[in-house]
Structure formats: C-alpha cells, structure tokens
Amino acid sequence: MNFSSKLLEDAVNEFARLPGVGKRSALRLVLHLLRQEEAQAVSLGESLIKMRKELSYCKSCFNISDTDICEICSDSSRDQNLICVVEDIRDVMAIENTQQFKGVYHVLGGIISPMNGIGPDDLNIDSLISKVNQGEINEVILALNTTLEGDTTNFFLFKKLKDANVEITTIARGIAVGDELEYVDDVTLGRCMINRTPYETVLAR
Amino acid sequence: MHLKKLSLVNFKNYEHAELNFSTGFNCFVGDNGGGKTNLLDAIYHLSFCKSFINPIDSQNIKHNTDFYIIQGNFELNEKKEQIHCGFKKGKKKQFQRNKKEYSRLADHIGLLPVVLVSPEDTMLIQEGSDLRRKFIDTIIAQFDRVYLDKLISYNRIISQRNALLKKFAEARSFDKDAIDVWDEQLVELGMVIHEKRVAFLHSFTPIFKKHFEFISQGKEEVSLEYRSQLAGENFKDVLAEAMAKDRIVQYSTAGIHRDDLICTLDEYPIKKLGSQGQRKSFVIALKLAQYDFLKSEKGYRPLLLLDDIFDKLDPSRVVQLMELVNGSDFGQIFITHTHEERLTAVLEGIDDVKIFQVGGGMVKDYSAKSITDDAT
C-alpha cells in the first residue's frame, strides 16, 4: 500500500496490528475516523490511553478493576471464603450472568501451556495458595475450561492445595440443557454416568 | 453395511457427480488422472472425515470454486444413514449424520468402517514407524472410542512436554512440579494405550498369518512383533529413567509414541530381506486382516476400497485375491482399474457387478450387469 501521508500510514499500521484486522480493514477504520467529528476520534484516543494507563487489577482476585479492591471482593454480602478459580475476566462475566454464584473469584490470568510459553510462574497461583494457607477459605471451586490445558491447570492447583484444610471442587461437566441423550458424545455421557447427582439437589433448583 | 448413493459437488476434479452403487462389486474404469481414485477418496472421506490423499481440505476443492460437498446415502443394519460433508474456504468443516451436525469429528470415526488397499501400502513396511503406529491406531480407533480420545490427549501432552523441555534448556532451569503435572497424566494415558495395543495385536496377528498363508500359499513364515519401551515395565519408571536424556535432547524419548511393529519373514525383518512380491503379499494380508478384524468387532462388513492393485500385482496373486474377495466374507467392494478388458476377465463369473466409465471429471454408468435398480 502506498500512502500519500505518513500520519495516515502510521495510524493504519497501528490498527493493522490488532488481532483479526488486515491492512484493508485498518484503512477503512482510519478513513471512517477522519470523516467523523474531530471530537469523536479524540475521545476514542483518550479513552484508550486512560484505559491502558489507569486500569488496574484487583489486589485480591486479580480481576480487571478501577479500584484496588474490586466491587465483587468488597461486597460484604458475598461469601469471601468461597473462591471460584477462573482463567480470565470473560469467565467472571459469564458466571456473574448466571446470578447463581455468591462467592468471590480468583483470576489466574491464563492456563498452563508450554507451547504458548505459559508456565505456572506466569499465572496468579502463588497468591491463591497463600490465600488458602491463611486458613479462612472453606472451598475452592476449579472452573477452568475442559481442554487438556485447563484440566492440567486444575490438576496442578489440586496438587498444590490438597494438603491445605480446604474443600476442592470442580464445576459439573455434562449434558447441555435441552440436549437429547442419543446425540451426546460417548466421553461426556460416560462422565455423566459416573458423576451422578442426587435427584433432590436437582429438585431444589 | 453398504453405500447406495454418492453425490459430489466441486470435489477435486468433479464439478458434479452422482453415482448409484451395486451392493457387490463397483468398478471405476478409465485412464490415469481421470479421477478414479478421487471417487475412492470421497468414499474414504465419508468414513474418516478426511481425504487419504491430501488431508488439507482447501486443496480438495475444485479449481476456481470455493466449496465442496460430499454426500453419501448408506444402509447400516437396515437403517438409512445420510452422511453429509461440506467444506467452504475459510470456514469450519461441516459433518452431519442424518442432518445432525457432529460436535466433534472424532465422534464419527468407526460408524462406517472402510478398508483401503492401495499401491502405496508397501510404505507401511518400508518407511518409518509412525506409519505402522497409525495403521494400528486407525483400526483400534474404529471400534474403541475411548482409545482415540486417549491417543489425542497423549499426543497433545507430548507436544506440551517437548515445549517445556525446550524452555528448561533455554532458561537453564528445571521445575519438577511443572513437568510432573504432565508426566502423571502421560503415565496413565500411556499405560492404557499400551495395554490396548497389546490386546489388539494378540488377536490381530493370527488373522494376519492366516491371510498371508492363503495369498503366498504357505511358502513362508511371517510374524508381527509389537515393540514398546513399556513392555514389562512401569511407564513411570521408564519416564524417570529417560529424564536426563530428555533434558539433553529437548524432546520426549520414552513412551508409546516410540512404539514399532516389526514385520518379519522367516524370522528376518521383511524391510531388509523381502522381495517386492513378498512385501506386496505382506501388506495385502495386513489389509485383509484389518478387514476381517473390523468385521468381527463391528458385527458388520466394512467397505473395501481396492485402488489400482490389479495393475501392480502379478496375475497369480490377482487370481487368489479375487477368489478371496468373491467369497461370502466380503460385502461391498470398490475397485479402480485402467484396462476394462483385463478387469472384465478378472470379474468373469461374478454377479452383482457395476462398471463406471470415469474420465475428465465425468462418470458414466453403463453396465447392464447390475442387479440393483437405480430407483433410489
């Protein structure tokens, strides 16, 4: 691409570095911003700078937060001794949407995957262990993705926490609501048969 | 089990094709490069969710188009099974059974077993051990769903473990906890896979010997020897012993991913000593044993795809092979051949034959010998 302006070229190159954005789409976005009111582009730029510079992580759960301790962690109506371990903020948002969980979270910031250069030291694991070792926590719920890497991270955490005086559970994995049994894959159905739940607990919901 | 109808759109050199098959012999006749093997490949695709010639889906699309469709109407245990495979450039492959999309392609493997015999099969004994492991894995995966899942996980862990070993070497460090979490899972998976391979070869080898004896008329003694570092050992110990070496070479040197199948003829490795004819007989016996084994495990007959084997085999072996496949042991068969007259001679006296003239992406069904009607 040949640009008539260095300023234009710089902006296009910056956009094109975003995931899923090619040079052509980048140019379209930049030209769009140029056609808008100046204030709009300035407001976009300022919010990006502010977000990147001022945004911080909750010192307790490592979720993205504007304050030192996030809203969830500082909510006294939530059970602070029930911790749900998740990979990132998207999982917090998903679980919060269900309105079924009244504990707090611990955001790992990823899962173990040497192929992606991520080892246990790159994740917020030590802080979870010391939180548990303080002895107040009743239950740790492992809620990572059911991929091999997610399971491996669950296993790693379990090995680190199993000697502490804490209950370690993992979220149920099984048949989606509304699915017909005959179409459920063998592995999932097999797990569901092994991990049955008392009928009374189903009635309670 | 049999395939009643195959429809193709933009698959390889076919813009559009529809074939109605006989439940017995189906022959694709025509010059090389005309698309005979592509028809076998399409049938294979409906069984294994991928091509045996080129596993890259986008390269199987006809030139200047951007999608392909393969559809097959099967009959399995008197029930109709419609399999639909659609691929569009840049999209995820669609694979449906009776209009219901599979969530994982692996769930389809084994439903419609297919055995392919092709001239490339001699690579099985001549090339590296990975082809022989794949041969074993492909058979077991078709009747044991858990096996395929464990194998996929095992291989993924090996990749992760190798990445970790590299990272250790680069950082000149070692973290026991970080590697243990992979190794403990690896041991469990590896032991199960090893046991299943042992059990499989225990029942497979006698079937193979019987077939080889028939093809070679009992002139030579053959055997299959399963070689594994896990034989008689605890995988955990094997892994621990290999650790020092693994750290130096920066990849995993111990496990079932290093297994091999030693093929012997009169107690010598056939790789080194066998004649070309002996090797061909050996691999055909392997494939026919695969067929027999799957048939007894599944309780129904797989489809048999014979690619170009009559051109490459000597006449006496062809006669014997035909004797074998014409017996009641085999179900539906698909054959490719370049010379129609020679094929007709081979098929002399066999009922239930359908011949398709293939060339330039076109298929003409012109046989009058067919006993199945094309009403479907």
Ligand SMILES: [Zn+2]
């Ligand atoms: Zn928090």
